[in-house]
Amino acid sequence: MTTPATATAIPAATAATAATAVPDESGFIPFLCMIAAHAQSNPQGIAFRVDKRTLDWRTLHERVAQVARALAAGGVGKGDKVAVLGFPSLAYVECLFGIVATRACVVPLPVSASAETLQAMLADCEARLLFLDPACGEAMAQMAARSSVRVVRFGEDGEDGGDYTAWRASGASGAPLLVAQPGDAFNIIYSSGTTGMPKGIVHLHGMRQRQAQRNGFGFSMHSRTLLSTPMYSNTTITPMIGTLANGGECILMRKFDAGRYLGLAAALRATHTMLVPVQYKRLLAHPDFDGSDLSAFELSQSTGAPMDAAMKREILARWPGRFLEVYGMTEGGVSCFLDARAHPGKLGTVGTPVHGTEVFLIDEAGNKLPPGVDAEGRERIGEVVGRSPFMMAGYHKRPDATAEIRWYDEQGRMHHRTGDIGRFDEDGFLTLLDRSKDVIISGGNNIYAADIEAVLSRHADVQDCAVIGVPSAEWGESPLALVVARPGARIDAVALRDWVNAQVGKTQRLLAVEVRDELPRSHLGKLSKKELRAPYWQKAGAA
Known part of the structure; x- marks a missing residue:
């Protein structure tokens, strides 16, 4: 890999292009150049499955x-x-990297969104073209037809009955390809907002390349990374490009299924994975788990939603290899890792700031809080704020929202606000307490749901739980627990309330416990407390 970094175009021949995979003065290597280098050094090696x-x-x-x-x-x-x-499909992968190879910006759309929301996203990003998987169904095809965007149907070769293969061959075979630059937009990922139009998060090529090449995950050409989250999620894209940059193999599941995941992991000797907590829960509960050979795993990661300490302990006991909990945002800026096996006494935290990342707390007035405890010896509590080399360029066409997430220090350096409330312990480990908008204010006291949820999760009969604030004539708000029982268990709501209240502070005591069959979660396991609270506050408003 010795071609000068000043090359501005990629020649047509595969072998010739491989030599362009050397960094420029800033260390930047375009993704097409990385792929070309692996194509020369390991042409028959499997890249995607x-x-x-x-x-x-x-x-x-x-x-x-x-x-x-x-x-x-x-x-x-x-x-x-x-x-x-x-x-996920091989054609999807070809499209994704083909888009960014022409210095265009890929917009991976969520298959879970409604047709109306998707149409609004297409209009918002002003897409020139839409690659559409026929497996999304007729409703999505009709939505695409209404959008007036040119559509190319894609899928697995020989099975989709579409026009992708012929379209792919329509370009001039010898035409040179321009090399992407660090400041080019790599993608727009639309955030999973529960109300209104989701915001489009813009990532640049330079940021994505830094993500792909950062250390700490142990990726190599021998890695086999098993991914089962959607292609439009940062949960998939980040480990995928890390594996690709190092010449490893990415194994993509069309749809997550616990039994099939275990079968693939064992048969293909998966070494790496990224999952969300609800997937770990389903895998650990699957009857085939203990009989599955997962010994090849070197690193398993969790992100997307908080994971309780009990599940982390179970993973350490039953799942081989390192377990890394990743706390951050798709917008970037704040990044903490908990290497759980190395710090078994810190499982109630999300770890410490990653090397090269600055993370701290600010108070309600926006002032930076000093580290350590306050004058009364209590750990300081505030909103989590940070900066890192892995930050978005901004929200697409949303300067108002971009300005809202940004916080500047005295030197004028830009940071991102997370909206999460947390505290650091004496060893620098961060504990998340609540979303700033979800803090329960009862009788003038701030109550953080995570403290009560930690107690609830220790009860033998509780499988899932959430604590929300509901209207109270006396206190303004009072904490209410919504719980799901473990299979075969029967919860006495009053007894559970009394059990929790005996272990928490006076201001944290639960008003009541309600037993639910399930708690509504997104495909990544995120719980919307705004959605859970709404019926109680609507009822109070109508009273």
């Missing part, structure tokens, strides 16, 4: 280049937005 289909590095490079040339032939270029709506 979906079901029984595979893409070796040589074929991946050829097809990504084809997609880029076909896009360019259709007038798509630097800064243009190209959307992708579909389930």
Whole structure:
């Protein structure tokens, strides 16, 4: 890999392009150059696997280049937005990297969104073209037709009955490809807002390349990373590009299924994975778990939602390899890791700030809180704020929202506000207490749900729980617990309330406990307390 870093175009031949995978003065390497380098050094090695289909590095490079040339032939270029709506597939991978290889910006759309929301996203990002997986169904096809965006149907070769393969071959085979620059927009990821239009999070090529090449995950050309979250999620994209940068193999599941996941992990000797807590819960509860050979795992990560300490302990006891809890935002800026096996006494925390990341707390007035305890010896509590090399460029066409998330220090350095309330212990480990908008204010006292939820989760009969604030004529708000029983267990709501109240402070005592069949969670396991609170406050408003 010795071609000068000043190269501005990638030649047509696969072997020739591989040499461009050297960093420029800033350390930047475009993703197409990384793929080209692996195509030369390991042409028959598997880059991606979906079901029984595979893409070796040589074929991946050829097809990504084809997609880029076909896009360019259709007038798509630097800064243009190209959307992708579909389930994980080899064609999805080709489209994703083909889009960014032509200096356009990929917009991975959530298959879980409504047709109306998706149509609004297409209009918001001003997509020039939409790659659509026929497996999304007729409603999505009709939505795409209404959007007036040009549509290319894609899927697995030979099965989709669409026009993707012919379209991919439509570009001039010898046309040179421009090299992406660090300041180019890599993607727009729409946040999973519960109300209103989700915000589009813009990441640049330089930021994504830094993510792909950072240390600490042990990726290598021998890695086999098993991913089962959606392609439009940062939970998938981040470990995927890390594996790709190091020449490893990515194993993508079209849809998560606990039994199939365990079978794939054992048969393919998966070494790495990224899962959300609800997936770990389903895997640990699956009857095949203890009989599955997971001994090849080197690193398993969890992100997307808080994980309780009891589940972390169970993972350490039953799942081989390192377990890393990752706390952060798709917007970037704040990043903490908990290497659970190395710190078994800190399982109630989300770890410490990652090397190169600055994380601290601010008070309600926006002032930075000093580390340590206050004058009365109590750990300081505030909103979590931070900065890192992995930060978004901003929200797409939302300067108001971009300004709202940013916080500047005395030197004028920009940080991101998380909206999370937390506290650091004496060893620098961060404990999350609540979302700032979810803090319960009862009789003038701030009550943090996490403290009460930690007690609830210790009860043998509680499988899932959430504590919210509900209207109180006497106190303004009072904490209410919503719980789900473990299979086979029967919860006495009054007895559980009294059990919790005997262990918490006077101001934290529960008004009541309600037993639910389930708590509504997103595909990434996130719980919307705003949604849970709404019926209680609507009822109070109507009274």
